[in-house]
Amino acid sequence: DQQVKQNSPSLSVQEGRISILNCDYTNSMFDYFLWYKKYPAEGPTFLISISSIKDKNEDGRFTVFLNKSAKHLSLHIVPSQPGDSAVYFCAASATGTASKLTFGTGTRLQVTL
């Protein structure tokens, strides 16, 4: 049972345009959501997070939006740069679950020139 879903395995965006990566979840107990970025031969690195008490969190070119009623979150990258090409994982956790992260399957983003 995949509690966190990233339905787009891949996405291609031109440099300078907006990248939108989507994530859906089914467990209503999740109250923290994180995005990780992963380059080949490296571990995932933390990008941005959002608490369920917010609907938006912004950090430079990266913004995460949370729609709790739809159990949906999205990561916006504006403007997209070639160095953003990586696999992006959405992850969720619930308070009281010993820091357990439940990951989505990842979306491979390619930013083209």
Place this chain on the structure above:
Amino acid sequence: EAQVTQNPRYLITVTGKKLTVTCSQNMNHEYMSWYRQDPGLGLRQIYYSMNVEVTDKGDVPEGYKVSRKEKRNFPLILESPSPNQTSLYFCASRGSTGPGQPQHFGDGTRLSIL
């Protein structure tokens, strides 16, 4: 430099030959965890540890053991590896403050069990 270090990075071995993947962190983190990454399945938690001598099962613990005798180290042990344990493994650590705090990951260990 704050980091999580895994060894080895790559290993090809045979069914049934016991192996250990080491994980060490230098951030004085209480929480450590092991994940495996498989195509189409994302990262799944194998075991985690809230502190020294405190370990618990994650989502896919079968065939694995862990120990936490020191705060900095959290080795993953495959007593009798099988081909279905061929995967990319990540160790992660996190400080104790708050459920939304991010975990820091090592660079991964690619295991091939023949």
